[in-house]
Amino acid sequence: MSRVLMLALLLALAANASAQTPVKLKPGDVAPQFTRSDLQGHPFDLRRGKVVLIDFWASWCAPCILAIPHLSQLQEKYGARGFQVVGVSMDDSASTTKETMRKIRFNYPVILGDAKLGNLYGGVLGLPLQFLVGADGKILATRAGEFPPTALDKEIAAALKKAGPG
Amino acid sequence: MRLAALIPILATLLLAPLTASAAPGDALTIPAAVQIQPAELVAMLKAGDTPPILQVGFSVMYQQAHIPNSQYAGPGNKDDGLLNLKSHVDALPRDKLVVIYCGCCPWEKCPNIAAAYKQLTGMGFTQVKVLYLASSFGADWVDKGYPVTRGG
Numbered sequence: 001m002s003r004v005l006m007l008a009l010l011l012a013l014a015a016n017a018s019a020q021t022p023v024k025l026k027p028g029d030v031a032p033q034f035t036r037s038d039l040q041g042h043p044f045d046l047r048r049g050k051v052v053l054i055d056f057w058a059s060w061c062a063p064c065i066l067a068i069p070h071l072s073q074l075q076e077k078y079g080a081r082g083f084q085v086v087g088v089s090m091d092d093s094a095s096t097t098k099e100t101m102r103k104i105r106f107n108y109p110v111i112l113g114d115a116k117l118g119n120l121y122g123g124v125l126g127l128p129l130q131f132l133v134g135a136d137g138k139i140l141a142t143r144a145g146e147f148p149p150t151a152l153d154k155e156i157a158a159a160l161k162k163a164g165p166g
Numbered sequence: 167m168r169l170a171a172l173i174p175i176l177a178t179l180l181l182a183p184l185t186a187s188a189a190p191g192d193a194l195t196i197p198a199a200v201q202i203q204p205a206e207l208v209a210m211l212k213a214g215d216t217p218p219i220l221q222v223g224f225s226v227m228y229q230q231a232h233i234p235n236s237q238y239a240g241p242g243n244k245d246d247g248l249l250n251l252k253s254h255v256d257a258l259p260r261d262k263l264v265v266i267y268c269g270c271c272p273w274e275k276c277p278n279i280a281a282a283y284k285q286l287t288g289m290g291f292t293q294v295k296v297l298y299l300a301s302s303f304g305a306d307w308v309d310k311g312y313p314v315t316r317g318g
Contacts, residue, residue: 021316022230024309060224060243060270060277092225092241115229115318123230126302127271145272145301 022119027141031133032120038109039089039097048137050084051159053152056113056121056129058090059100063146064128068104070149074156075108081160082135088113090124132156135163193276196283202295207233207265208312217295220254222247222282223268223303229318231308233267236315242268242278248285255286263293269303 025031031046031054038044046052055071057064068087075085085108089097094112101110118124121131132141132155140159143152210216211234219236221228228238239254241247255264264286268279279296286294299306308314 058224058270060241062275062277063271090224090226113226115226118226118230119316123304123308125227125231125304125308126269144305 022121022123024122025131025139025142027139029139030137031131031139034117034120036111036117038086038111039094039101040106040109042109044086044109044111046086046133049135050082051078051135051156051163052133053083053085053156054088054121054131054133055085056088056090056118056124056127058127059096060091061127065100065104067128067149068106070152072105072107074149074153077153078156078160079107082163083156083160084108086111088117088124090118090127132159134159193273193280195280196296200283200294200296201298202265203298204307204310204312207297211313217263217265218255218258219265219267220251220282221268222251222266222278223270223276224278225318227270227303231303231314231316233307234313234315236267238318239266240268240278240282242280242282242285247278248281251282251285252289255289255291258291260290261292263295264291265295265297267297267299267303269297269299269306271302273298273300 033046035043035045053071053074055067057068059065071085071087075083087106087108087110089110090113091097097110097112113124126144128143128145130143131139132152134140141155216235219233220239221232221236222240222242224241225238232238237254239251242251258264266279266282266286268276268282270276270278283294283296
C-alpha cells in the first residue's frame with residue numbers, strides 16, 4: 001500500500017513539475033542542454049565549445065522568415081571559426097517546417113521544437129526569439145522581436161574573439 | 167556592392183510571396199474600437215465577468231501558457247483553424263461578447279488575428295473584442311505578471 005501511495009505522490013510531483021513556471025533565461029545563465037534529431041536527418045547536440053545562435057522561428061512568422069538568409073550568411077561567414085546556428089521551428093507540425101525548408105535554403109540544422117523545449121528556454125511565447133550562447137555554454141545575449149542583423153554580426157565576432165582560436 | 171551583400175536583399179524579394187501567403191489578414195485593419203487592452207481584460211477576469219476567450223494562434227504556444235479558461239481555437243491563418251474557431255462559437259448567440267487573442271509575434275505581423283476577427287464578424291458576431299498584444303503574448307501578458315494557465 002505504501003508503495004502505491006509513494007508512486008501516486010511521485011506522479012503528482014511530476015505533474016506539478018511539468019506545470020511549473022519556466023525560468024526566464026538571461027545573459028550569464030547556462031543555456032539548457034538538449035539533444036534532438038534535426039529535420040535534415042542528423043543528430044543535434046547543443047554542446048559547449050562552439051558559439052551557438054539558437055533561433056526560435058516558425059513558418060508563419062514573417063520577420064523570422066526574412067531573417068533566415070541573414071542567418072545563413074552568418075553561418076557561412078563564421079562557421080569555420082566555430083560558430084553554429086541552430087533553427088528551432090515552433091511550427092505545430094514537422095510537415096509545415098519541411099515545406100518551408102523546401103522553399104528556403106538553410107545551411108544550418110533545423111530541429112522541431114515543442115512546448116517542452118520552449119519551456120526549457122523560459123517559454124517561447126512570441127517570435128522571433130534568439131539566444132546567443134558562448135563557447136563556455138553561457139548565454140551571451142537574448143533577443144525578442146525584430147532587430148537589425150548587423151548587430152548580431154558584431155556580437156558573434158566578439159564572442160568568437162573571446163572564445164579564442166577554434 | 168559585393169555579391170554577398172546582395173544575397174539578403176535578393177532573398178527578401180524572393181521570400182516575399184512566402185511571407186505574404188503566411189499572413190492572410192492584417193491586424194492593422196482591426197478597428198481600434200474593438201481592441202481591448204490587457205489590463206482591461208485582467209480587470210474583467212478579476213471581476214469574474216469572464217466572456218468566452220479564444221486563443222486563435224498556434225497550439226505549441228497555447229500548450230506553454232494561455233489565459234485561464236481560454237480555449238484553443240486556431241490557427242487563424244489556416245482554413246482548418248478557422249473551422250476550429252467556428253466550431254467553438256457556432257452555438258453562441260451572435261450578440262454574445264467573445265474575446266480573441268494571439269500574440270504569436272508583433273501585432274502588425276500576426277498572421278492569425280485579423281483572419282479570426284473577420285471570421286467572427288462574418289458569422290454575425292457583433293460583440294467581438296480583440297486583445298491588443300503589441301509585441302507578443304509573452305512580453306505583453308506573461309511578463310507583466312497577468313494570470314496564466316500552463317500546459318495544454
